Amino acid sequence: MNVHLSSTIQTSDGADGSIDVNAVSKSYGSVEVLSSVNLAIAAGTFVTLLGPSGCGKTTLLRLIAGFIEPTQGHIQINGVDVSGVPTQKRPIGMVFQNLALFPHFSVAENIAYGLKIKKVAADEIDRRVARFIGLVGLDGMGDRRISQLSGGQKQRVALARSLVLEPSILLLDEPLSALDMQLRRQLQIALKDIQRKLKTTFVFVTHDQEEATILSDTVVVMGDGKVQQVGTPQDIYSNPNNLFVSKFIGELNEIKGRVTASGRDLTLETEVGPLTLPASAAQGFTPRAGDEVVVCLRPEHLHVAAPDAPANGSVALAGQITDCLVSGPLTHMGIQTGRTILSSVMMTQAGNAALPSASPCKVLFDPAHARVFAPLSDRLAKAFGEQP
Amino acid sequence: MNSGERVTFGKFLMLLPMLILLAMFFTSVVTLFSNAFVERGGFSFKYFQQIIDRPDYHVVFYRTVLSSILVAILAVLFSYPIALLLWRANTWRNMLLIVVLVPWLVSLVVRTYGWIIILGPKGFINAFLGWLGVIETPLKLMFNDIGIIIGLTHVLVPFAVISILSSLLSIEENLEEASRVLGASSLETFRRVVFPLSLPGVFTALMVLYLGSVGAIVTPLLLGGITEKFVGTQIHSEVMSSFNMSKAAAWSLCLLALSFVSLVIIKLIERRALRGQE
Amino acid sequence: MQKMSPLTRTLGICFLFLLPAPIFIVFVASFNGSAYIQFPPESYSFRWYVEALTDARWARAVGTSLWIAAVTASLVTVISFLAAYFTLRYAPRINTALELAIFSPLFFPHACMGVATVALMANFGIVGTPWAIILAHMMVVIPFSYRPIHIALRSVDPDLIRAAEVMGASELRALKDIILPMCRSGILTSLLFSGIISFDEVTVTMFLIGPDVTTLTVQIFTFIQDDASPVLAAISTISVVLTFIAIILLERVAGLSFFVQRSGS
Ligand SMILES: Nc1ncnc2c1ncn2[C@@H]1O[C@H](COP(=O)(O)OP(=O)(O)OP(=O)(O)O)[C@@H](O)[C@H]1O
Ligand SMILES: [Mg+2]
Numbered sequence: 001m002n003v004h005l006s007s008t009i010q011t012s013d014g015a016d017g018s019i020d021v022n023a024v025s026k027s028y029g030s031v032e033v034l035s036s037v038n039l040a041i042a043a044g045t046f047v048t049l050l051g052p053s054g055c056g057k058t059t060l061l062r063l064i065a066g067f068i069e070p071t072q073g074h075i076q077i078n079g080v081d082v083s084g085v086p087t088q089k090r091p092i093g094m095v096f097q098n099l100a101l102f103p104h105f106s107v108a109e110n111i112a113y114g115l116k117i118k119k120v121a122a123d124e125i126d127r128r129v130a131r132f133i134g135l136v137g138l139d140g141m142g143d144r145r146i147s148q149l150s151g152g153q154k155q156r157v158a159l160a161r162s163l164v165l166e167p168s169i170l171l172l173d174e175p176l177s178a179l180d181m182q183l184r185r186q187l188q189i190a191l192k193d194i195q196r197k198l199k200t201t202f203v204f205v206t207h208d209q210e211e212a213t214i215l216s217d218t219v220v221v222m223g224d225g226k227v228q229q230v231g232t233p234q235d236i237y238s239n240p241n242n243l244f245v246s247k248f249i250g251e252l253n254e255i256k257g258r259v260t261a262s263g264r265d266l267t268l269e270t271e272v273g274p275l276t277l278p279a280s281a282a283q284g285f286t287p288r289a290g291d292e293v294v295v296c297l298r299p300e301h302l303h304v305a306a307p308d309a310p311a312n313g314s315v316a317l318a319g320q321i322t323d324c325l326v327s328g329p330l331t332h333m334g335i336q337t338g339r340t341i342l343s344s345v346m347m348t349q350a351g352n353a354a355l356p357s358a359s360p361c362k363v364l365f366d367p368a369h370a371r372v373f374a375p376l377s378d379r380l381a382k383a384f385g386e387q388p
Numbered sequence: 389m390n391s392g393e394r395v396t397f398g399k400f401l402m403l404l405p406m407l408i409l410l411a412m413f414f415t416s417v418v419t420l421f422s423n424a425f426v427e428r429g430g431f432s433f434k435y436f437q438q439i440i441d442r443p444d445y446h447v448v449f450y451r452t453v454l455s456s457i458l459v460a461i462l463a464v465l466f467s468y469p470i471a472l473l474l475w476r477a478n479t480w481r482n483m484l485l486i487v488v489l490v491p492w493l494v495s496l497v498v499r500t501y502g503w504i505i506i507l508g509p510k511g512f513i514n515a516f517l518g519w520l521g522v523i524e525t526p527l528k529l530m531f532n533d534i535g536i537i538i539g540l541t542h543v544l545v546p547f548a549v550i551s552i553l554s555s556l557l558s559i560e561e562n563l564e565e566a567s568r569v570l571g572a573s574s575l576e577t578f579r580r581v582v583f584p585l586s587l588p589g590v591f592t593a594l595m596v597l598y599l600g601s602v603g604a605i606v607t608p609l610l611l612g613g614i615t616e617k618f619v620g621t622q623i624h625s626e627v628m629s630s631f632n633m634s635k636a637a638a639w640s641l642c643l644l645a646l647s648f649v650s651l652v653i654i655k656l657i658e659r660r661a662l663r664g665q666e
Numbered sequence: 667m668q669k670m671s672p673l674t675r676t677l678g679i680c681f682l683f684l685l686p687a688p689i690f691i692v693f694v695a696s697f698n699g700s701a702y703i704q705f706p707p708e709s710y711s712f713r714w715y716v717e718a719l720t721d722a723r724w725a726r727a728v729g730t731s732l733w734i735a736a737v738t739a740s741l742v743t744v745i746s747f748l749a750a751y752f753t754l755r756y757a758p759r760i761n762t763a764l765e766l767a768i769f770s771p772l773f774f775p776h777a778c779m780g781v782a783t784v785a786l787m788a789n790f791g792i793v794g795t796p797w798a799i800i801l802a803h804m805m806v807v808i809p810f811s812y813r814p815i816h817i818a819l820r821s822v823d824p825d826l827i828r829a830a831e832v833m834g835a836s837e838l839r840a841l842k843d844i845i846l847p848m849c850r851s852g853i854l855t856s857l858l859f860s861g862i863i864s865f866d867e868v869t870v871t872m873f874l875i876g877p878d879v880t881t882l883t884v885q886i887f888t889f890i891q892d893d894a895s896p897v898l899a900a901i902s903t904i905s906v907v908l909t910f911i912a913i914i915l916l917e918r919v920a921g922l923s924f925f926v927q928r929s930g931s
Contacts, residue, residue: 067393067828087831094832100825104847113843114833165833395756399837403757406749406808410767413805416786420778423785466681473678476670484682485922486913491685494909495866495883498902501890502688505695505703505899512691512706546685554926574671596772603775605869610890620777620869627873633785640781647775 016078017043017091017168017201019064024073026059033059034225036073041218043168044199046192048212050248051222052383057205058097060222061171064203066090077169093167095175097205099158101146107157108133108142114165132160135194152183163194169201177207188215209249213237221245224379241284243373244380246296253302253342255295256375259287266372270295272317272338275370282372293372301369302344304333307360314364317342321359335363420644423637435638445622452619453646455533456601459540460594466541467548467593471586474549475556492546500607503539504530507611535611536618540601547600548593555589556582591658595651602647619643689906696899703896714900723885724901731865731882732908734796738803739811739861745804746812746856750819751845755827765816769809776869779806784873794876802870807860814859814924818852819845851920858916862909 021039025032034056041047049057062068064075066087074083082090102110108129115125133142136156146154155175162170176184192215195202206212212219213233221228221236221244228248229241240246247254257270266282268275275295287293307318319337326332331348334341342363376384425431439445474484491499506512507529514526529535559582567577608618614625619639626636699709718724749768753761771779783805787798822845830840846853868883875884882905889898916922 065828065832067831087828088834088836092832094829096825096829098823098825100823100829102826102829102844113830113835117830117834117839161833393756399752399756402748402752405745406764406768409745409804409808412786412801413771414767416782416805417774419785419789420782469674469678470682470685472670472674473682476675482917482922485925486917487682487686489913489922489925490906490910491689493862493866493913494689494906495868495886497868497883497887497890498692498906499688501886501898501902502690502692504890504894505691506688508703510702510704515704542685542688545681550925557926599773599775603777603779603869605777605780605872606887610887620775623777623781624872627781627784633781633788636781637785640778643775644778647773647778651773 017199018076018078019169019201019203020076020079021060021064022073022076024060024063024070024075026056026063026068027071032225034063034070037225037227039220039227039230041201041203043201045217046195046202046204046215047218047220048216049203049205049220049222050207050209050212051228052248053207055222055383056225057222058173061094061173061203061205064090064169065092065094065171091167092169092171093162093165094171095158095162095173097173097175097177099154099175101154101157101161103146105146106142107138107144107146107149110146110157111161111164114161118165128164132164135163136160136190151178152187155179155187159191159194163198163200166198167200169203172202172204174205174207176211184211191215213249219249221248223248223383224377239283240296240371243294243296243376244383246371246373247376247384251299251343251345253297253299255297255340255342257293257295259289259291259293261289262287268293268295268372270338271340272342275315277315277367277370277372281367281370285374287372287374292375294375296371296373297342297365297369299332299343299345301365302335302342303346303364304335304344305362305364307362309362309364311364313366315367315370317363319361319363321357321361323357335361337363420637420640423633424641427634432634435635436642438635439638439642448617448619448622449642449646451533451616452602453650455537455540455618456598459537459544459601460597462537462541463544463548463597464552464590464593467545467552468590470545470549471552471556471589474553488546488549492550496543496606497610499543500539500610503535503542503611507535507538530611531613532616533612536608536616539607539611540604543604543607544597544600547596551593551596552586552589555586555592559585587658587661591654591661595654598650598654599647602643602650692899692902693906695896696903698896698899701896703894703899714895714897717897718900718904721897724882724897727880727882727885728904728908730796730879734799734803734881735861735865738800738807738864739857741800742804742807742811742860743815743853743856746808746815747819747849747853750812750816751841754816754819755824765812768812771805772809780870780873783870787874793874794879796879798874799871799879799881802874803864803867806867806870807863810863811856811860814852814855815849816852817924817927818849818855822848852924854920855916855924858912858920862912862916865912866905866909 019039019041021037023036023038024034025036026034037060049060051057059068063070064077066082066085069083074081076082077090077092102113105113111129111132112125115128120128129142133139136159138153138156138160141149141153146157149157158175176187179187188211191202204215216233218230219233219236220230223244229236229245231239236245237249240249246252255270255272257268257275259266260269261267262279264279266277266279266287268277277295282293303314304321317337319335319342322334322336322341324331324333326348329348331346333344333346335344344363424435425433427434470488474481474488477484504511508514509526509530511529513529514523517523517527563585564577564581567581568574572580603620604618605620605624608616609621609624612618612621614621623636623639623643626632626639695703695707696714697710697712698704698707698714699711700707749764753764774782783798783802784793787793787801790798792798826844826848827837827840830844831837835843866883867881868887871881872884872887875881880888882901886898886901886905889895
């Protein structure tokens with residue numbers, strides 16, 4: 001997709017486009033949907049809200065948009081408290097999950113609507129509409145009815161319609177969820193491109209962690225109405241705050257266990273046998289002897305080696321290969337270790353191509369890569385559909 | 389739509405006119421009570437006592453209720469084949485629907501007037517039978533219960549058609565096909581599938597028809613004359629000739645109570661009939 | 667046409683065409699040439715139409731009925747629209763209760779409605795004025811106006827109005843630009859349907875007329891009781907034609923499917 005952007009498009013210089021969510025809670029009746037959410041979004045960043053269904057992402061967007069008011073706390077936009085400010089007066093744009101295009105308007109009329117409301121001169125409207133139709137790659141389709149568009153084209157109209165008003169903040173509620181993979185990739189690139197050029201603050205909701213990782217400057221992981229962690233995608237992946245975040249982002253081996261002793265080192269009795277890890281593996285809490293914990297290891301941190309390979313300072317576990325799949329450069333393996341099956345991803349090497357099933361092996365990992373977390377609370381476990 | 393949006397007083401004003409209108413309606417019902425129970429500044433049960441005591445008034449209530457039951461049943465019987473016809477007539481349905489809607493929406497005064505022309509002593513039927521030489525003196529088709537029942541039934545059939553047709557149209561097409569595929573004859577299919585599923589429409593029709601008939605004034609007055617009194621015509625004459633609002637209000641309340649009791653009974657029958665259909 | 671037993675079909679067709687029969691008879695009788703109603707007429711003429719159109723009483727009654735119907739239909743449609751919109755967007759929880767209240771006039775026998783409204787209007791001191799008739803008609807037609815509008819509004823994606831608001835439109839502007847055009851057929855159904863009902867109402871209206879104000883149908887009713895001049899057939903035919911035009915209009919602009927739609931959501 002070509003993205004043309006003439007230099008006349010104004011960036012949000014004056015309006016800075018920052019959002020501050022301060023201790024915001026929202027309840028419907030006795031059900032608390034968001035509980036004291038704090039979030040500072042800097043101007044011009046691409047922020048993604050990521051979290052399981054029902055965790056309150058849409059609710060947070062609706063609060064920022066002003067459709068609903070917080071039960072507690074307040075929201076600042078551009079440093080100004082917007083409590084009581086109606087939607088129309090907030091410097092925001094929004095792309096709805098179901099797009100909400102006006103079916104009785106043409107493509108151009110949909111894009112022009114906001115400008116008409118702002119009483120922009122007719123010829124200026126025409127010029128800007130034409131420019132944005134081009135920007136999203138819909139040249140020549142201005143007169144089409146909405147019903148005559150494909151899913152991806154509708155998506156672009158929805159984007160153009162919001163962007164033409166040059167809001168300093170754009171809220172996007174799963175705008176790409178209805179599209180197939182290829183179109184999705186295309187539009188993701190286009191989105192990121194547009195965002196960079198316009199320097200608009202994007203608050204983007206998605207279920208797709210890969211999408212979040214590709215697009216965002218900042219990822220906000222939400223769970224059970226709370227912000228679980230805020231950080232760069234890389235940061236969240238490598239240093240998750242808790243089991244919820246680490247489960248939600250990326251693949252994960254979870255080893256359940258119990259602390260037998262804690263001090264400088266952490267001694268555990270686990271599903272894969274006794275383990276000794278540095279105390280720093282437990283972040284954000286201090287485990288005590290007797291605590292139930294979960295040891296987390298990313299598959300790419302597990303090395304599978306011959307049973308007689310030297311440990312070299314790594315932790316070594318004896319196991320048995322259950323399956324081995326080579327897909328191009330990567331080899332995925334399942335290893336029965338103790339009472340659980342660990343999965344490992346390694347670069348494909350001459351030696352490990354299609355190892356026979358049931359052959360004994362050794363699993364090695366650097367203890368610095370292991371993370372120890374407290375188990376999920378029942379409510380967070382429910383978010384994953386797990387039985388507590 | 390989603391709840392939880394901010395409601396300011398300004399927005400609440402949108403609901404206000406409707407609330408005022410509904411409040412007026414309920415006030416009018418309250419006024420009915422205050423008229424019925426109050427006479428010369430004091431509480432009075434006089435007109436209710438009168439209704440309880442006078443046998444000629446009992447006759448009026450009996451006639452009204454019995455005729456209305458008959459009318460509701462007759463109208464449903466007449467409307468069922470029409471509803472089936474419209475249901476089957478996919479391409480013609482809109483045209484045929486107009487044939488039902490026009491009589492429904494044309495004023496019942498006009499429709500009743502048509503019946504006067506048909507049933508009157510010098511009306512169509514008597515003229516025709518006289519011409520055939522079948523009769524010498526005109527048949528008395530009007531100013532009696534027959535006239536009232538014919539008129540009311542005709543007035544109410546269109547609504548019954550619409551109600552039953554709505555039910556029929558909500559039957560899933562493949563349900564009927566499934567029954568046929570399973571080997572049921574068309575009569576069997578009708579008895580076991582179509583008819584039971586149309587029952588909600590039939591009962592809605594029965595209720596609305598019964599209410600329409602019990603509360604009728606125009607048709608019984610024009611076709612029944614002043615001797616064959618209906619509750620509605622009695623109320624009409626109390627207001628328009630005797631200017632006795634208290635009595636009219638008392639009669640209205642009795643009629644209202646009677647209607648509610650009847651509605652409950654019809655509802656109970658419906659529940660029995662529909663049991664095991666869920 | 668799908669299969670249907672010939673007996674049922676014949677019965678259906680016979681009964682169906684019996685429905686407009688009395689109206690048709692009035693129509694034919696209106697061209698009667700003699701001084702009293704005859705059916706079938708022995709001679710034909712337009713004299714009763716001439717008489718109907720030259721008699722100021724009838725012209726006035728037609729005028730009154732038309733403007734009362736227009737005012738009733740417009741008011742009731744606006745009220746229903748606002749209430750349905752408010753309930754769906756801001757207070758879905760009161761929807762059931764509100765509908766119960768709105769549909770309750772349907773469960774009142776018309777005779778009771780007549781006495782109740784005349785009692786209320788007498789308290790207001792407005793019996794015999796057009797306003798009494800309009801208020802009463804509004805109470806009678808409100809369910810028929812609310813239902814099509816509610817059905818139409820319910821099917822509009824609620825995010826459309828929010829989208830307009832995000833683009834800076836005030837709620838009023840968004841209603842006008844987005845919601846109104848999308849509910850067009852529901853609104854037109856409400857307007858025409860309640861207009862027709864108001865135009866043809868007698869039972870409640872006859873309690874509320876006064877020496878200066880009467881509607882067409884009530885006047886026909888009064889005249890039938892007094893004398894049976896064939897001019898009534900001509901007048902009745904005129905009222906049928908007006909109703910018929912409104913129904914055809916309704917079919918053109920909004921379709922008739924609304925009438926045979928189940929109310930369940
Ligand atoms: N109007 C409402 N009344 C009551 N509960 C509500 C309302 N709106 C949302 N909720 C509840 O709030 C919770 C969060 O809803 P929200 O729509 O914000 O979730 P989400 O994170 O956007 O989920 P999804 O990814 O499925 O879109 C849900 O449990 C939902 O049932
Ligand atoms: Mg959502």
